[in-house]
Amino acid sequence: MAAALALSERTRARTFPNPNVGCVLVRDGAVVGRGWTQPGGRPHAEAMALDEAGARARGATAYVTLEPCAHASPRGPACADLLVASGITRAVVALGDPDPRTDGAGLARLRAAGIAVEVGIGADAARRAMAGFLTRRALGRPYVTLKLALSLDGAAAMADGRSQWITGPEARAHAHLERARHEAILVGRGTWEADRPRLDVRLAGLEGRAPLRVVLSAGTPAAQERDPRWTSTPAGIASLPADHLLIEGGAGTAAAFLRADLVDRLLLYRAPILIGGGRTLPDIGLAALGDAHARWRLADSRQLGSDRLEVYERG
């Protein structure tokens, strides 16, 4: 299942509106097929893995990070049917698919065909790997990551707005990698007007990734453009064609999303410097200190050059 989850990461944020699924087929202790949802959402992971395995799928165990779909579409048959036809004898599934067209029907079809089915192995990791898809299904909006590059004293910029550079090259390269894991990147209107940021992925091999650029603005622009796209409220992100949204600044925009409780993950790049009197996070509507606690859980931390990355998720 760990291998299937790793495969699923290959197309994170590239399968919208489909989930990024991973699949590994194992027979007699050897991997006979590997698949992951392809960019654009098709073929599905199971179809790709079965295609690789061919006749070797007979008698195999399929490890799949999400319940195989039960619905055929013009773009391909239902994965549950493909698995039954392949002759696999066992399926290990991390999570059920909340899509109402599947939602248990995929597992039922496997069981009806005499396939042994286990569900729940690696469920937590699968929830994290498919957080975008699952957040869209559960809350009708993208999974939102807020990126902050801060000094030790919490400044995202000097008082006059200068922020180049707080963090070093290793942290900035990592931030570009994070861009590639999102379909859309949002900045506030102030940042947009001041910097006209490219918000692209400037890493070798990933130059082709061009996340949708979104600008948060209190006013509504005359025309809705494709790039950048404008949204007048944090809640407006629900209509974006994206399951993963990265918020890059500035501090007022960050606060607006926190105030609206629309942040699922914090990506904190911390430089070992003091700024003093800089631009820090404005009011987020906190009434008492006690309310601030137990909201964020440290999910990852690492050193990036002289900077420190800390990743927090909703607690």
Added chain:
Amino acid sequence: MAAALALSERTRARTFPNPNVGCVLVRDGAVVGRGWTQPGGRPHAEAMALDEAGARARGATAYVTLEPCAHASPRGPACADLLVASGITRAVVALGDPDPRTDGAGLARLRAAGIAVEVGIGADAARRAMAGFLTRRALGRPYVTLKLALSLDGAAAMADGRSQWITGPEARAHAHLERARHEAILVGRGTWEADRPRLDVRLAGLEGRAPLRVVLSAGTPAAQERDPRWTSTPAGIASLPADHLLIEGGAGTAAAFLRADLVDRLLLYRAPILIGGGRTLPDIGLAALGDAHARWRLADSRQLGSDRLEVYERG
């Protein structure tokens, strides 16, 4: 030498104006004497170790964290003379003593008596262990540690001043332990007027420690009291009877010391919370972002409950 340095930590901030020295005597592979500067500064570490060793010092090696003193005083003879008289044959010394009454004369006296002398083993660790004494000798002021208990967004308090509690019990206990490592603790007048903080050491076994309380105030109070003592400028700390000064708040006082370049060490307790619009570090006189870099070097970090401690020293 590591053992001698560990012994020297026992009386950090309790030997003013003397250095906190550690000494270990080793003969035939066995420790025959251990000593550390006693509270108040006497007896010295070497005298204590020699007292324990007695006749077993003959032929031993002395590991000392600082050059043995060459000056007798009404409170005791010179340690260099004691070591010579003891019959030790070798001395390993971490650092020379910058005190002009010794400053090489202690080592010379050992060598003149035929004792083999090595200097420099563990010098960096010794500089850290005796930072208070050495800073006083080099700069004529205490070694200054600035403590900050901050949220992820750098707030030391909510906008209205509430700061109980940002960090959890483990971090607060550690902060009390740090108080015991300082002869004096300073707060700003605002903090003093608002909280009248006790600034004592509320840890089992350390209740007797009562660091000198110091208040920074722009105006000069009518009379200089013993407790709290008042200082009108950060530079005024030079006259305190202390080689280790801990600055505990508020944000304005922290900024005043940073602006005056009078902070040697940062003690950052970071809670995994966001406050937003809180009290953050005000202007510290930074002209350009580039000037902020390479000033602080991470010396230690550890988890304290749900909080993170990071210790930075001048880079």
